[in-house]
Amino acid sequence: xxxxxxxxxxxxFLSAAGLARLVRLRQFSPVDLVNMYLARIERxxxxxxxxxxxxxxxxxxxxxxxxxxxxxxxxxxxLHGVPxxxxxxxxxxxxxxxxxxRVLADNVAAADATVVARxxxxxxxxxxKLNMSEFALGGTVDFPFGQPRNPWKLDRHPGGSSGGSGVAxxxxxxxxxxxxxxxxxxxxxxxxxxxxxxxxxxGRVSRHGCVPASWSLDVxxxxxRTVEDCAMVLGVIAGEDPADPLTSRQPVPDYRxxxxxxxxxxxxxxxxxxxxxxxTPEVRAAVEAAxxxxxxxxxxxEPVSLPTLPLAGAAFMAVCDPEAAASHxxxxxxxxxxxxxxxxxxxxxxxxxxxxxxxQATRARARIRREVLDALGRHDLLxxxxxxxxxxxxxxEAEPVTSKEVAAKRFFGHRSxxxxxxxxxxxxLSVPCGxxxxxxxLGMQLxxxxxxxxxxxxxxxxxxxxxxxxxxxxxxx
Amino acid sequence: xxxxxxxxxxxxxxxxATLGLAIAPDDLTEVTHRxxxxxxxxxxxxxxxxxxxxxxxxxxxxDRAG
Numbered sequence: 001x002x003x004x005x006x007x008x009x010x011x012x013f014l015s016a017a018g019l020a021r022l023v024r025l026r027q028f029s030p031v032d033l034v035n036m037y038l039a040r041i042e043r044x045x046x047x048x049x050x051x052x053x054x055x056x057x058x059x060x061x062x063x064x065x066x067x068x069x070x071x072x073x074x075x076x077x078x079l080h081g082v083p084x085x086x087x088x089x090x091x092x093x094x095x096x097x098x099x100x101x102r103v104l105a106d107n108v109a110a111a112d113a114t115v116v117a118r119x120x121x122x123x124x125x126x127x128x129k130l131n132m133s134e135f136a137l138g139g140t141v142d143f144p145f146g147q148p149r150n151p152w153k154l155d156r157h158p159g160g161s162s163g164g165s166g167v168a169x170x171x172x173x174x175x176x177x178x179x180x181x182x183x184x185x186x187x188x189x190x191x192x193x194x195x196x197x198x199x200x201x202x203g204r205v206s207r208h209g210c211v212p213a214s215w216s217l218d219v220x221x222x223x224x225r226t227v228e229d230c231a232m233v234l235g236v237i238a239g240e241d242p243a244d245p246l247t248s249r250q251p252v253p254d255y256r257x258x259x260x261x262x263x264x265x266x267x268x269x270x271x272x273x274x275x276x277x278x279x280t281p282e283v284r285a286a287v288e289a290a291x292x293x294x295x296x297x298x299x300x301x302e303p304v305s306l307p308t309l310p311l312a313g314a315a316f317m318a319v320c321d322p323e324a325a326a327s328h329x330x331x332x333x334x335x336x337x338x339x340x341x342x343x344x345x346x347x348x349x350x351x352x353x354x355x356x357x358x359x360q361a362t363r364a365r366a367r368i369r370r371e372v373l374d375a376l377g378r379h380d381l382l383x384x385x386x387x388x389x390x391x392x393x394x395x396x397e398a399e400p401v402t403s404k405e406v407a408a409k410r411f412f413g414h415r416s417x418x419x420x421x422x423x424x425x426x427x428x429l430s431v432p433c434g435x436x437x438x439x440x441x442l443g444m445q446l447x448x449x450x451x452x453x454x455x456x457x458x459x460x461x462x463x464x465x466x467x468x469x470x471x472x473x474x475x476x477x
Numbered sequence: 478x479x480x481x482x483x484x485x486x487x488x489x490x491x492x493x494a495t496l497g498l499a500i501a502p503d504d505l506t507e508v509t510h511r512x513x514x515x516x517x518x519x520x521x522x523x524x525x526x527x528x529x530x531x532x533x534x535x536x537x538x539x540d541r542a543g
Contacts, residue, residue, distance in 0.1 A: 308525070314518040333497045345504050349511040352492045360522040367525060400507070404483065404517070407510040412518035 012040055012172040013473060016082050016229040017256075019175050020123075023070070023081035030066035030081030030125060033175070034059045037083045037127055041173050044476055047154060049146040050167035052088045052098055054128035059083065062125045078232060080123030085174040087165050088129040089136055090220070091209035092116050099211040100132040100161075102144045102338040103331050113209025114244065115178060115220050115237040122236045127174055130164030134343040136180055136213035137161065137324060141342045147394065150192060151474035152440050156391040159189030161213070162223065166193035169223045170441075170474055176224035176233055182213040183316050184387075184418025186221050187430040191386035191443025194432050194472070196460065197223040198230045201450045202425035203248040205234075206241030212327060214320040215246075217422050226470060227431060227461040231255035234453060250451050258454035259461040263297050266459060267379045268446075269304030274384035277310060277415035286434035286442045287385045290463060294383070297462055304379060306371045306420070311364055313416030316423055318361030321350030365423045372424035376449045381459055385417055386430035386443035417445065427453045431460040432469035441469070483513040 011019075011028070022028045038056050045051050066081045091097050091109035098104045112120065120126065131148040133140040138160040148163040150156040151171040158167045162179030166189025169177045179186040181199035190197030198221050205220045212218055222233035238252045270291050275284055295301040325332075325347045332351065336344055375382060401407045421428035426447050433444035444463070448456040464470050484492075489509045493500040500508055 311521055311525075314515075315522060317515070318519055318522075329496065329498075333499075336499070336501070341504065345507050345511060348493065348498060348500055348504060348508045349515060351496055351498060352489065352508075352512055353515060357516065357519045357522070360525075361519065364522045364525055401510050402506075404510045404513045407507070407514035408517060411511065412514055 009172070012036055013225065015226045016079065016175040016224060017226070017232055020079055020082050024076070026070065030063040031060065033081060034063040034083050034125055034127060037174050041128065044171055045173060047149065048151055048167050048171055048173070049143070049148040050131055050164040050171065050173055051085065051128045052100070052131050052145040052164070053095060055095060055126060059125050059127045066123060066125065077122035079119065079236065082124050082175045083127045084119060084124045084176050084178065085128050085130050085165070085168050086116055086126060086178040087132050087162050087180055089132060089180050089211045090116055090178065092126055092129060095129060097211060098145065099136065100134045100140065100143065100145065103335055104211070109209070111209065114206035114241045116209065118237050119178070119233070130162070130168055130177060132164055133161035134340045135211065135324065135328070136182055136185055137343055137346060138185070139342045139346060140340045142340050144340070149394070150391045151476060152194060153391070153438070155393055156440065157192065157394050159192035159391065161185040162189045165223045166190055166195060166197070169193065169195040169225055171476055172225070176222055176229050178220065179223050180210060180213070180218055180220050181422070182217045183320055183416070183422045186223060187386050187418050187428060187443070187445060190223050190430040192391035192441065194441030194469070194474070195223050195225055196227050196230050196429065196431050196470070197221065198234060198429040198453065198456065199421065199427060200234060200238060200453050201248070201427045203246055204238050204427070204451065204453070206244040206247050208241055208243035214323040216323060217320055227457055227464050228256060228259060230429070231259060231457045231461070248451070253454050255454055255457050258458045260458060261462050261465055263294060263299045263459050263462045266299040266381065266455070268294060268299050268301045268381045268383050268459070269375055269379035270301060271309065271382050271384040272303050272305050273307070273309040274415070274417050279385050279388045282436050283385045283388060283390070283442055287383070287444050290433040290444045291383055293466055294459065294463055297466060299459070301383070304375050304382065306375055308364070308368050308371050309420050310415055312368055312420045312423055313414065314412055315361045315364040315368065316416060316419035317412070318353065318358055319365055319423070321346065322353055322358045325350035368420060369424040372420060372426060372447070376426065380448065380455055382447040384445045386445040387417055388415065390436040390438065390440035390442060421447045426450055427456050429456050429460050431464055434469060481516070484509060
């Protein structure tokens, strides 16, 4: 029996940091790891629907090259030999970038997105591209490349839009995954699938080679099984990119070095508007317990009120959707039938929204940002549920919209937990904080000051290490 | 209290035509409901106090300001 078969699933569920360590120590070959994840994808993804495309031969070739580099005595980058997968919103040279849409089914990328190139330069090996809500907008009814399913319960949604990324990380179909967060598209899948996901400060990570959802909101980021992995991957992909003029020149710190486990004296505000307003009792109880745990670790935890937050969901949609619709006008005119009907109807609606309302939403956004930043002047972090409910059933989204009232309830009736951080442009992370009575994961959101991802990661890591939620695995067969 | 009348399907179809969007009958009812609900949902934004910070889309990196 090889060491690999003896470890079985344990190896697949090991953290990316742990796998990188084992590769460095020559305990396992990059070829072994790539083959292991490819075998898991082959075995499990028919029911999970996480992948749109798998680049098995290219991954094996890259793994052999990584192995040869080690044999030559090379040290490799921090992710040397570690397999990863990327949301199909990011270009990978020679592979289609579909953005989850039939519209781009034949769109083959000529070059890697900057984030993909940086991960490859750090030694990571791409195994495939991940399913997503169409054009990262959420609400897709008919997924053209198959319905992604939550590995904890296959009839539940994995979250969107980076659903495949959440599934791949949770089901250990890769060591980690890359997603993109516009209004919660990393944090939502992370919460629903029971993994860690971080959206960095807007401008912290390059979007070059990423199909945009909403230019003023999009941020790329990792989804992984541990906070340390998110810290490591973010450290690789963050930083100025001449190809994306909106990236920041702020230096990127060593995020892993920030994971000290010490949160003593850290001031954490619990956002009352997000603890109420539709949050289910068991989600609220889990987040309150998590706040208590952080208090037990020495943080100063106290309530904070952000009164404009109840308007965040509507303001977000009035900012995001017209930005998205503007870039879809030609395809909406020429190829409307190639869109999922929910996406098409959402984009039509956004196309017709009066410009005055869009501008009023940008003013509301500025007010929400001011409130968030003022609160972050008094607190180091803001804590809330990452989502108000556990993963919902998949079928619910397919029901017809028969009246304005139904539309209002469906699309505008829920308080948004993730969009305030998006509108404010601040870093925010979801970390597992419990399970529902049905056995579904729950996520806690921590948001921090602009460019202070290190404190967000430090607190999340300290909490993670004080609990065992992240060690649980979905019931895969 | 808003006195705005809801848009009709014919009006929504006409608005779409101004952008060259041929909204199919199968989509028109839902788009109309969505748009009317969207406008209603945004009504509270008009009541926010005037003034305050300018609506720049994100925190401006200090070394890029100006």
